[in-house]
Amino acid sequence: MITIIAETIRNPRFVSEDGSQINCFVKFSHMKEEHEFTASAYDCEKHGREIWSQCINGDYGEVKAFEPRVIDFNIPDEGYQLNDSEIEFLKYLDLINEENTKKSYRSVAILWGVVLDKILNTLILRSFPDKNPNKLDIRTFDKKIKFSAQHNLITDEQSKRLNFIRHIRNEAAHNWDLTGGNSKLIENLKSLYELDHSSLFEYIEDAEHLIQMIYSGSAAMISIALKNISAGLIEEAN
Numbered sequence: 001m002i003t004i005i006a007e008t009i010r011n012p013r014f015v016s017e018d019g020s021q022i023n024c025f026v027k028f029s030h031m032k033e034e035h036e037f038t039a040s041a042y043d044c045e046k047h048g049r050e051i052w053s054q055c056i057n058g059d060y061g062e063v064k065a066f067e068p069r070v071i072d073f074n075i076p077d078e079g080y081q082l083n084d085s086e087i088e089f090l091k092y093l094d095l096i097n098e099e100n101t102k103k104s105y106r107s108v109a110i111l112w113g114v115v116l117d118k119i120l121n122t123l124i125l126r127s128f129p130d131k132n133p134n135k136l137d138i139r140t141f142d143k144k145i146k147f148s149a150q151h152n153l154i155t156d157e158q159s160k161r162l163n164f165i166r167h168i169r170n171e172a173a174h175n176w177d178l179t180g181g182n183s184k185l186i187e188n189l190k191s192l193y194e195l196d197h198s199s200l201f202e203y204i205e206d207a208e209h210l211i212q213m214i215y216s217g218s219a220a221m222i223s224i225a226l227k228n229i230s231a232g233l234i235e236e237a238n
Helices: 046-056 084-101 105-127 141-150 156-174 183-197 207-237
Strands: 006-014 021-028 035-040
Touching (some): 006 046, 035 046, 105 156, 183 207
Antiparallel strands (some): 021 035
């Protein structure tokens, strides 16, 4: 796993009343531009804790005071009720984040495959409500991607992204080697980088880093896109 290096840090300000979180602008070595970053005293990542400590010590000037903000989301009094699919998705995200925190990147790769398989399955069944699910040729992740592409449920680019993810998931599930020595793994991780992340991140050929930052980012983006398509089908049906 690569070492995250903060090249520049500026404009720290408290964003929690107890002082445990500080926002600042940071240029990291693995990113192409400066971005706002929240450093926490209890960050699961070492660089997050170090940046917080440095800010507290005054290394980057005085930390600006915490200013409470009131945000009005115009949510109706009755609120919004999550449906079962959304609750399940959030549970999967919590589990993936937990594995990420433990640096269990093999589990992260496999879990995103499980999530996307289920989301694609739901999308297909909602798109063909009158079909007998047992007669649809969608038993595997591969077949679900092909079926969705053939019936224009997903775009060509989404199909490519899903296949890169599928290959990575398969390597995580069936190959003991999740390092730079696994050429198929690296090839597909680099393809995801070029497709989704080349404008934001520097390319660093480290398998664990690529799974954590690149693979997970692409999987999250396609998951949300497919869930939005699936939700639109429910609205049309109603």
